[in-house]
Structures are given as C-alpha cells and as structure tokens.
Amino acid sequence: xxxxxxxxxxTLQSFAIEITVNGAVWKGNVPAExxxxxxxxxxxxxxGTKRSCESEVxxxxxxLVDGKxxxxxxxxxxxxxxxxxxxxxxxxxGAELDPLQEAFIRNMGAQCGFCTSGQIMAAKALLLDNPAPxxxxxxxxxxxxxxxxxxxxxxxxxxxEAAAEYKNRR
Amino acid sequence: xxxxxxxxxPANIEQASAELVRLGERATIYAGGAELILLLxxxxxxxxxxxxxxSISGLSEIGWDGQTVQIGATVTHRRLETDPLxxxxxxxxxxxxxxxANIRVRSQGTLGGxxxxxxxxxxxxxxxxxxxxEVVLAxxxxxxxIPLSDFLSGMYSTALEPGELLQKTFVAPLPVGWGAAYxxxxxYQRPTLNVAVAAKFQNGAVEDxxxxxxxxxxxxxxxxxxxxxxxxxxxxxxxxxxxxxxxYLKDSLEPxxxxxxxxxxxxxxxxVLLSRALSQASRSNGRG
Numbered sequence: 001x002x003x004x005x006x007x008x009x010x011t012l013q014s015f016a017i018e019i020t021v022n023g024a025v026w027k028g029n030v031p032a033e034x035x036x037x038x039x040x041x042x043x044x045x046x047x048g049t050k051r052s053c054e055s056e057v058x059x060x061x062x063x064l065v066d067g068k069x070x071x072x073x074x075x076x077x078x079x080x081x082x083x084x085x086x087x088x089x090x091x092x093x094g095a096e097l098d099p100l101q102e103a104f105i106r107n108m109g110a111q112c113g114f115c116t117s118g119q120i121m122a123a124k125a126l127l128l129d130n131p132a133p134x135x136x137x138x139x140x141x142x143x144x145x146x147x148x149x150x151x152x153x154x155x156x157x158x159x160x161e162a163a164a165e166y167k168n169r170r
Numbered sequence: 171x172x173x174x175x176x177x178x179x180p181a182n183i184e185q186a187s188a189e190l191v192r193l194g195e196r197a198t199i200y201a202g203g204a205e206l207i208l209l210l211x212x213x214x215x216x217x218x219x220x221x222x223x224x225s226i227s228g229l230s231e232i233g234w235d236g237q238t239v240q241i242g243a244t245v246t247h248r249r250l251e252t253d254p255l256x257x258x259x260x261x262x263x264x265x266x267x268x269x270x271a272n273i274r275v276r277s278q279g280t281l282g283g284x285x286x287x288x289x290x291x292x293x294x295x296x297x298x299x300x301x302x303x304e305v306v307l308a309x310x311x312x313x314x315x316i317p318l319s320d321f322l323s324g325m326y327s328t329a330l331e332p333g334e335l336l337q338k339t340f341v342a343p344l345p346v347g348w349g350a351a352y353x354x355x356x357x358y359q360r361p362t363l364n365v366a367v368a369a370k371f372q373n374g375a376v377e378d379x380x381x382x383x384x385x386x387x388x389x390x391x392x393x394x395x396x397x398x399x400x401x402x403x404x405x406x407x408x409x410x411x412x413x414x415x416x417x418y419l420k421d422s423l424e425p426x427x428x429x430x431x432x433x434x435x436x437x438x439x440x441x442v443l444l445s446r447a448l449s450q451a452s453r454s455n456g457r458g
Contacts, residue, residue: 031174032174033171055208056204056271056275057358070274076207079203144275144359
C-alpha cells in the first residue's frame with residue numbers, strides 16, 4: 001500500500017514541467033520543494049528507485065539525469081524540466097533485460113536487493129562514461145553506493161561482465 | 171519532505187543581490203543544492219525563498235588569463251575534477267575535487283556553494299589555501315576581492331556581508347618547479363582531516379614550502395610558522411620537525427572533538443599526513 005505524501009498542503013509555488021522519464025514524456029505541475037525521488041515514486045509510480053539515507057551518501061536513490069548519476073532524494077524535480085531521466089525501470093527492453101541486470105542475476109550481485117537499483121544505475125552511468133572500466137575505476141565510481149550485505153565483489157564482477165557484453169553487442 | 175519555498179530566478183548578479191537585500195534571512199542562494207537541500211531537510215537552514223543563480227550567465231565558466239584560473243561560483247566539483255585546464259594548471263585542486271564525497275555529489279555540488287557553507291569537513295578549501303586563492307564577492311553596489319583565508323572566517327561562517335554573493339574564485343598555479351600533494355583520512359565520505367602541501371626542493375633541501383590543514387578545527391588554515399621552520403631542512407629534518415610540531419598544531423588549529431575523530435587523533439594525524447605529503451611532494455618532480 002503506497003502512501004500519498006504529495007498533497008500540496010501549503011505549496012507556495014509550482015512549476016509546469018516536461019520530463020522524459022525512460023523515454024516517455026511526463027507533463028504536469030510539481031511543487032517547487034518536491035524532490036525527484038518523490039516525483040518518480042508517487043507521481044510517475046515508478047517505485048524501483050529507493051529511499052534510504054536521504055543524505056546523498058548511500059546511493060539507493062541513484063537515477064540518471066541526462067546520463068549523469070544524481071541522488072534523486074536531494075535533487076529538486078523541477079530541475080529536470082526539459083531533461084531526460086532514466087530509472088531502473090528504463091533499462092530493460094520489454095522482456096529483454098539489460099546486460100547489467102543479467103550479470104547481477106548471474107553473479108548474485110545482491111542479497112537483500114534494496115541497494116540494487118541504485119548500484120545498477122550507478123554502473124549504467126559509469127559504462128556510459130567509460131565503456132571499459134578497470135576494477136579500480138569501478139571501485140572509485142561506485143564508492144558512494146553502499147551495500148550493507150557486502151556484495152561488492154559480485155557487483156564489480158557483474159559490471160566487468162556487462163561491459164564485455166556491451167562490447168560484444170556493438 | 172521539505173518545507174515549502176519559492177524559487178526566484180534573477181537574470182543577473184545585481185538582481186540576485188537586490189533580492190538578498192530585500193528578503194534578508196528569509197532567502198538563501200541556491201546553486202547545486204547538494205548541501206542546501208540536506209540542510210533544509212534537517213531544519214538547519216530555514217528559507218522561504220531560494221534564489222536560483224544557476225542560470226546567471228558567466229557563473230558557470232572556467233577561465234585562464236595567462237596567470238590565474240578563474241572559477242565561476244556554479245562550476246561543479248565534477249567539472250573541476252575532469253576539466254583539462256584545471257588538471258593541467260591546478261592538478262592538486264583536481265585531485266582534491268576528485269575525492270569529494272561521491273560521483274553524485276560531485277555532479278551536483280558547486281565550488282561556490284561549498285565555500286559559502288564553509289562546512290569544516292570539506293576538501294576544496296584546504297587545497298585552495300595552498301594556492302593563495304582569492305574570491306570575488308558581488309553585491310548590487312559592486313565587487314570586492316579578498317583572500318580566501320579571510321573569506322573562510324569560521325565554522326559554517328564566511329565574510330559574506332548581507333546582500334553579497336560569491337561570484338568567482340581566482341586561483342594561481344603553483345610556481346614552476348614546485349611539487350605538491352593533497353592527502354586526507356576520511357569516514358562516511360567526508361574528510362576527518364586533510365592536508366595540502368607544496369614545496370620546492372633545492373639540492374635535497376626545502377627551499378620554500380606551503381602547508382595547509384583542514385577539518386581539524388573550525389576552518390582550514392595555513393601553517394606559516396611551520397612553513398618557515400622547515401625551510402633549509404632536508405626531508406628527514408622536516409619530518410622530524412613535523413613530528414615535534416603537535417603543540418604548535420594544537421595552538422594554531424583550534425582542534426575540536428567531533429563525530430569523525432577526537433581532537434587528539436586529528437592533531438596526531440595532521441603531523442603524520444604533513445610528513446607523508448611533503449615526501450610525496452618531493453617526489454612529484456615539480457608537477458604541482
């Protein structure tokens with residue numbers, strides 16, 4: 001059951017925005033103070049992006065804005081006006097999973113899975129920036145995505161394998 | 171959820187300043203938002219108005235006039251980490267910027283915002299003190315330029331006057347032939363403490379040096395007395411001076427216990443990191 005925390009109790013200002021979310025255009029109004037995480041979860045009803053630390057440390061809420069990773073918990077939704085947002089729901093093409101998703105499943109790159117969508121989106125941003133990262137570069141790029149189950153070796157392995165798979169497909 | 175606010179979008183820096191004057195403490199400057207949104211959420215900052223300066227032209231530019239790099243207030247950390255000009259002219263700053271928090275914070279957060287919050291656990295200030303950076307503060311009445319060391323006045327406080335905002339930072343590269351290093355120890359993606367060291371060596375001895383330490387007390391600081399003490403010393407001698415410098419560090423850095431480390435630990439580690447950074451600077455073959 002999903003709560004609806006968005007009732008604009010005392011909104012002072014709203015913005016008419018147009019955001020492309022996973023390829024589909026969303027048009028409407030958002031309050032100035034609404035963060036992208038709430039916009040995605042409660043307005044667009046995409047709940048794959050997770051709320052966790054709400055302080056830009058854990059990475060669970062990572063999404064891509066114009067290909068760059070950001071903490072959606074602390075990014076105002078109106079700032080994404082005219083931009084393209086990609087969430088975990090936008091990775092697969094229909095029933096066909098993205099190589100990153102396949103590699104995470106194959107390597108068991110998750111235990112509880114709560115951080116996984118953030119891990120995969122951070123990895124996606126990395127591979128967009130650098131299609132052939134080393135283990136060290138993966139470690140640097142993902143040091144802000146915390147996995148309390150400690151799946152880091154499997155996560156890194158999954159990213160290396162997905163990078164190879166992207167290369168094969170090109 | 172954040173408390174409701176309005177966003178104002180001034181067309182230029184004079185308008186932004188006029189809004190600051192008109193609204194006083196009801197308004198705050200909004201650039202990247204990486205720190206501001208957190209502080210609004212935690213109730214540490216109250217603002218009815220965010221003055222969005224991101225679209226003011228010129229503030230997101232990096233420039234080079236042949237002597238000094240100019241960094242606009244809304245240039246992000248990620249850009250400073252990756253920009254070819256910064257990496258070539260200010261490699262120490264690029265290195266410090268690359269260590270800030272995580273890739274998301276670096277993509278969103280700006281240098282201007284970072285300096286204006288003057289959070290004591292921060293990376294760029296320490297590196298910029300080594301470069302003797304200056305900041306340009308703008309108000310509707312004009313501009314003034316002051317040393318960063320005067321701007322960073324205390325814990326979460328700066329020399330900004332009401333109605334003033336930071337426009338840009340001037341950073342001169344280190345002199346030719348100097349080596350440099352930025353080192354830190356960190357927890358929770360923030361530096362417990364950091365040091366920046368630059369030095370010129372002549373026949374194995376320190377000819378000149380600059381030392382800065384951050385996060386130990388309320389603000390990052392240069393250690394001018396220690397800088398003079400190590401002049402003329404070989405590396406071993408300078409390292410001994412650092413090891414014996416804890417009383418001086420304690421006097422000058424105003425160390426505080428905090429969540430990231432005790433005052434005693436930070437003073438101990440400051441001496442250790444100064445030694446390590448000087449060794450590293452001596453090996454960097456004049457690549458400041």
